[in-house]
Amino acid sequence: MSQLVMVENINLGGVGGRPKSRWTYLDNIRRSAGPFCDPDAEFGDESIAMFDSFKVLVIGAGGLGCEILKNLALSGFKNIHVIDMDTIDVSNLNRQFLFRASDVGKGKAEVAAKFVMNRVQGVKITPHNCKIQDKDDDFYMQFTLIVCGLDSIEARRWINSTLVDLVDPENPESLKPLIDGGTEGFKGQSRVVLPTMTSCLECQLDMHAPRAAVPLCTLATIPRQPEHCIEWAHIIAWEKEHPFPKLDNDDPEHIKWLTEKALARAKEFNISGVTYSLTQGVVKNIIPAIASTNAVIAASCCNEAFKIATSTNPALGMEENYMMYSGNDSIYTYTFKHEKKDDCPVCGNVARTLPVDPNLTLQEFIETLAARPEAQLKKPSIRTEEKSLYFQSPASLELKTRRNLKLKMGKLVENGEEIGITDPSLGQVSFRFKLKFSKVFVKVAMVEEKTKGEEAK
Amino acid sequence: MLKIWSLKQKQQAEDNANAATGGKKKKVTAAQLRVQKDLSELSLPSTMKTDFPDPDDTLNFTLTIEPDEGMYKGGRFYFKFNIGQGFPHDVPKVKCTQKIYHPNIDLEGNVCLNILREDWKPVLNLQAIVIGLQFLFLEPNASDPLNKEAAEDLRSNREGFKRNVRSSMGGGAVKGQNFDRVLRSA
Numbered sequence: 001m002s003q004l005v006m007v008e009n010i011n012l013g014g015v016g017g018r019p020k021s022r023w024t025y026l027d028n029i030r031r032s033a034g035p036f037c038d039p040d041a042e043f044g045d046e047s048i049a050m051f052d053s054f055k056v057l058v059i060g061a062g063g064l065g066c067e068i069l070k071n072l073a074l075s076g077f078k079n080i081h082v083i084d085m086d087t088i089d090v091s092n093l094n095r096q097f098l099f100r101a102s103d104v105g106k107g108k109a110e111v112a113a114k115f116v117m118n119r120v121q122g123v124k125i126t127p128h129n130c131k132i133q134d135k136d137d138d139f140y141m142q143f144t145l146i147v148c149g150l151d152s153i154e155a156r157r158w159i160n161s162t163l164v165d166l167v168d169p170e171n172p173e174s175l176k177p178l179i180d181g182g183t184e185g186f187k188g189q190s191r192v193v194l195p196t197m198t199s200c201l202e203c204q205l206d207m208h209a210p211r212a213a214v215p216l217c218t219l220a221t222i223p224r225q226p227e228h229c230i231e232w233a234h235i236i237a238w239e240k241e242h243p244f245p246k247l248d249n250d251d252p253e254h255i256k257w258l259t260e261k262a263l264a265r266a267k268e269f270n271i272s273g274v275t276y277s278l279t280q281g282v283v284k285n286i287i288p289a290i291a292s293t294n295a296v297i298a299a300s301c302c303n304e305a306f307k308i309a310t311s312t313n314p315a316l317g318m319e320e321n322y323m324m325y326s327g328n329d330s331i332y333t334y335t336f337k338h339e340k341k342d343d344c345p346v347c348g349n350v351a352r353t354l355p356v357d358p359n360l361t362l363q364e365f366i367e368t369l370a371a372r373p374e375a376q377l378k379k380p381s382i383r384t385e386e387k388s389l390y391f392q393s394p395a396s397l398e399l400k401t402r403r404n405l406k407l408k409m410g411k412l413v414e415n416g417e418e419i420g421i422t423d424p425s426l427g428q429v430s431f432r433f434k435l436k437f438s439k440v441f442v443k444v445a446m447v448e449e450k451t452k453g454e455e456a457k
Numbered sequence: 458m459l460k461i462w463s464l465k466q467k468q469q470a471e472d473n474a475n476a477a478t479g480g481k482k483k484k485v486t487a488a489q490l491r492v493q494k495d496l497s498e499l500s501l502p503s504t505m506k507t508d509f510p511d512p513d514d515t516l517n518f519t520l521t522i523e524p525d526e527g528m529y530k531g532g533r534f535y536f537k538f539n540i541g542q543g544f545p546h547d548v549p550k551v552k553c554t555q556k557i558y559h560p561n562i563d564l565e566g567n568v569c570l571n572i573l574r575e576d577w578k579p580v581l582n583l584q585a586i587v588i589g590l591q592f593l594f595l596e597p598n599a600s601d602p603l604n605k606e607a608a609e610d611l612r613s614n615r616e617g618f619k620r621n622v623r624s625s626m627g628g629g630a631v632k633g634q635n636f637d638r639v640l641r642s643a
Contacts, residue, residue, distance in 0.1 A: 064593075197468060217603050220603045345490065392497055394507060420485035423497070
C-alpha cells in the first residue's frame, strides 16, 4: 500500500527542491488514520505539530549512522542530534556515503550533519564530536527517541544503563525508547527497548556471540596465523615493553608500533599477511561491514522510529521487540519477544526503599534483616557503591570490615544511599535497597556526653 | 509515543507501592554485586588466602597460594586480581606478581589457564579461577606452555625440572635467568 508512495517520496530533488511537495505523501500517512493505526491516537495538525517538536538523538555517525541520519531526515524528523567521537578515515568512504575524500580527518558527526542539512531542507542537525560518556543526564533527557548505530558492546551497555537510570516514575517523558541497530557482515538486528518496561540491552547481552579467543599459549609459542602474531604483540610484547603509557586503539603511533612488533614475529615464524589495517582490525575487533546490510538494518530502525513517533502502525516495543536478520544463507528474518530478565543487573532488581533507624549499629541492622519475613538473611554481606560495610567472607575481608559492625548506620551511610546485599541463602539473587532514615540521626550524642562529663569534673 | 507514556504510567501505578523514591545516589554496580556474591561463596583451603589492600575496593585483591604438596611445595605465590566493571561478562585480569619458573606462567607473570581467556563464561565464578590457579602448582602442564624453556625442561627431564624449580624458588638462576625468592621459611 504505502510502498509506492515511499518510492516516489525519496526524490532527493537537490538543494531547494519543492519543500512542501516533498512531504505530501508522508503527510497522508501522518494525517489520516489507517487500519493499523492505534485507535487511541489522534491524527491531524496537532499530532503533526507534536511530531515536529520531537528531538531525536542518533548515536554513531558511521556505517549505520550515515544511513540513519539520511532516513530520519527523509522521514520528516525536524530536530536531530548526532554524536560520534570518531574522525573520518579513508577506509570509511566505501560505505559511509555522507563523507568525501576531502573530509578525511574531520569529525564524523559534523560532516554528516552538514551534508544531510544541505540536502534535506528544513531539518536541523546538531553534531556532537565527543564520547557518549562525556554527556550528562540532562543532555539525554532532552530527547524523545534515541537511535543507535554503534559498533561496540561497551557503548551499548553504557547508553542502555544510562537510559534505564534516567526513568523517573513521576515523569513519563523521562522514558526514552531506544532503537538499536547492529550489523556483522551479512547479519544484523534491530531492536526496540522501552527502558524499565521491556527487556533491555543488558538482558539481551547473551544474544551477542562472544569474541573467539585464542589460547595464550598458542600466541606465546606456536603462532599459525597473522592474527596470532598481532595478538601476541598486543598482549605480550606491549605488556613487556610498555612503549607508551597506555594503549590507545585510535592512536596511529600505537597501532604502528604493534604492526612492527607483529611483523617481526611473523617473519620469525614464516607467516605472511600482517599489515597495518589487519593490526587495527584485530586490536579494535573490527568485523568487515557490508554497506547493504547497514542499509537494511538502518531502514528497519528508522521505520520503527517513525511508527513509534506517529502511532500510525504497530511498532517493535511492548510485545515483539527484536528483529534478527540474516543474509548469510539466502534471506532469513525472525521477529520475536525477548523477555525482560528479573535478575538483570541493569533493569531488573531495582532498588526498593527500606526504612532504617540510623541510630542502629550495623550489627543491629543485620539482625533486623534476619528477622524481616521477606529477607530472612542469615549471613548477609553488605556494601554501598563506595564502601564495603560488612563481608561475611573471605576471612581477610571479614576481619577488615568487622569494625564497622559497631558503627551506627547513620555514620556509615547517607540517607537515600543504595546498598547491595548478597547472602548464600539467596542463591543467584541479590537485593538492592535504598535506605531511608526513619528517625533523626543523633550524631552529636557521644560528644555531648563527653563534654558533660568533663564539666562535671 | 503517547501510547508508550500512558502504558508506562499504568505500569507505574501497579509498581508504585514498593518502588524506591528520592534523589539519585550512586548505585552499587552489577560487577560489585556479583563479586560480593562470589566472595561470600568462596571456600578457600588452608593453602590459600586473600588480601584486600583497600577493603572498600573488592574488585582488586591479592590471592596467596602456599602449595602443601607437589613440586612447588614450600613456596608462597602471589596473584593480583583486577576485576573490571564488565565482570562477569569479562574475565578478571590475573597476574603472578613474582618472577617464577613455571611452564604455564611467563616471566612477566601472565598465566595460561583456559578459563582466564578462551574458555571464560559468565557462569563461572572466582572459585573456579582460584581452583584453576591452585591446580597449576600441583600439575604444571607441559603441553600448554607459556614459558617454552620450562615446558621443554619438564617434558624432557622431570627430575631435572624439579631441581630447577627448587633452585628458582630459592631465588637462584635457571639457564641464565634469575628468579624471585618465593620460599616461605625465612
